[in-house]
Amino acid sequence: MKLVDMPSALQQSTGFLLGRAAALAREDFRARLVALGVNAKHYTVLAYVAAQGPQSQSAIGTALGLDRTTMVQLVDELALAGAVARERNERNRRANLVQVTDEGRALLRRLGRSAAASDKAVTARLDADETAMLRALLTRLVAA
Amino acid sequence: MKLVDMPSALQQSTGFLLGRAAALAREDFRARLVALGVNAKHYTVLAYVAAQGPQSQSAIGTALGLDRTTMVQLVDELALAGAVARERNERNRRANLVQVTDEGRALLRRLGRSAAASDKAVTARLDADETAMLRALLTRLVAA
Numbered sequence: 001m002k003l004v005d006m007p008s009a010l011q012q013s014t015g016f017l018l019g020r021a022a023a024l025a026r027e028d029f030r031a032r033l034v035a036l037g038v039n040a041k042h043y044t045v046l047a048y049v050a051a052q053g054p055q056s057q058s059a060i061g062t063a064l065g066l067d068r069t070t071m072v073q074l075v076d077e078l079a080l081a082g083a084v085a086r087e088r089n090e091r092n093r094r095a096n097l098v099q100v101t102d103e104g105r106a107l108l109r110r111l112g113r114s115a116a117a118s119d120k121a122v123t124a125r126l127d128a129d130e131t132a133m134l135r136a137l138l139t140r141l142v143a144a
Numbered sequence: 145m146k147l148v149d150m151p152s153a154l155q156q157s158t159g160f161l162l163g164r165a166a167a168l169a170r171e172d173f174r175a176r177l178v179a180l181g182v183n184a185k186h187y188t189v190l191a192y193v194a195a196q197g198p199q200s201q202s203a204i205g206t207a208l209g210l211d212r213t214t215m216v217q218l219v220d221e222l223a224l225a226g227a228v229a230r231e232r233n234e235r236n237r238r239a240n241l242v243q244v245t246d247e248g249r250a251l252l253r254r255l256g257r258s259a260a261a262s263d264k265a266v267t268a269r270l271d272a273d274e275t276a277m278l279r280a281l282l283t284r285l286v287a288a
């Protein structure tokens with residue numbers, strides 16, 4: 001649905017404001033990812049494996065809540081882009097490990113810079129202190 | 145994707161925090177709407193018509209970015225629940241007006257209370273000043 005023309009009662013809701021702000025951030029970041037040839041799921045998988053070390057496809061899928069079909073496609077696409085490689089798992093051939101390549105690490109650095117640029121664009125109307133305050137409040141709000 | 149187990153680099157992104165907070169808010173509110181027998185789109189359509197006055201189905205769809213098929217279904221369901229009525233437009237039979245009934249207005253008040261309760265639950269970890277600060281920062285962030 002469009003984000004304009006909403007009744008003022010809705011606009012006063014914190015939940016609605018969060019949804020609208022998140023939509024703006026998602027759209028800004030999505031446009032930057034397109035320029036790098038990846039989508040948000042590629043980024044998440046790549047960042048996850050880079051942080052956790054080589055993992056089986058099924059372990060990544062379980063951790064990120066992505067189904068098998070989606071995972072196969074994402075890893076195929078990342079492998080095609082040279083960002084990950086499938087490494088043979090000697091103990092279990094069916095559990096080949098996905099690992100991030102040097103090229104993948106370079107892509108991840110570019111993606112990190114895109115995320116930072118997107119954050120900066122999305123919070124352009126706030127000064128540095130206000131942005132820090134927003135992040136601190138959101139961090140507490142989402143704390144498990 | 146799951147909201148847990150994300151790499152710390154991602155968790156430091158304002159965009160990611162916004163997405164996660166919005167997902168929590170959406171899920172909390174969705175559960176409350178289920179209890180009232182409606183979904184978020186029903187609520188938006190009902191709130192929009194209540195605020196703008198009787199509208200043709202196509203005008204509502206255009207304003208909210210909902211396609212014709214979706215609009216027909218939403219208005220059918222709201223009519224079945226007694227929340228809206230289709231009022232004949234004498235000047236143009238094809239543009240019958242959708243109007244909110246007394247029952248619809250009562251539902252809207254219950255929905256408003258649910259939205260307030262959801263906001264309160266979602267921001268439970270923040271005190272009143274912090275919640276007000278969050279809303280003020282988000283309002284500026286999403287300002288057109």
